[in-house]
Amino acid sequence: MAKFRAKVTGKGTPDDPIRVNLPTYAMVPGTEEYADKAKKTLKSVVVEVPDDEVDEKGRPDPAKIRRKYRDNPKWSNFKG
């Protein structure tokens, strides 16, 4: 598994949960960084992702992700 810090997205609503915009990941407990500590607005978190979705530097590789999931659902808009 590759580990790196990723931005989070989403509003925390049922239709738009707070998440990392990657197909397969696990947030690492205790690594949360908050944009607003008082409001507990999550800014980024360290995630673990499968090795075949990252490049040689251990960063998420959009081409590999698109190939692995064949763009279904669309992962083209992800930002690592």
Add this chain to the structure above:
Amino acid sequence: MGRQYSAGPQASRLAWYDRNPASKLDDGDWVGTTPHALTERVSYTVPAGKKAMLEGALMRVRRATAATTALRAAVEWALTPAGGSQVRFYFAEIITNNAGDQEMVYLPLTLILCSGDKWAGLSVDGSTGGTCDYKFRFKVTEFDA
């Protein structure tokens, strides 16, 4: 009279658990987490050309320290079919406010996930103050579609 053939499935095809199977597991424990909006903690998406048998999952929510104002604290497993919308499939929740109050659910499953389907564990705590502990764990066998 010619030989009779059954109209069953392709008999020569290997069973799903023999088609390049691979076990995928995930496990996460969040301890002393403050109230938060609905957050996806773990996510698994079935790769192209594969299917996955979801064989078991566990989720737990436990109030670690009492809240000032307790509201619903919950854990959920959600399924998003490829191209579809997320459906929160299983949940466990507490609305009581004693440290140690908990709900834990063990799910022995035989859900078949198709290519592009996403399985995710989410947590939410609408309380003011206090903390909760969360746990998610699941296991799938991924195989050639």
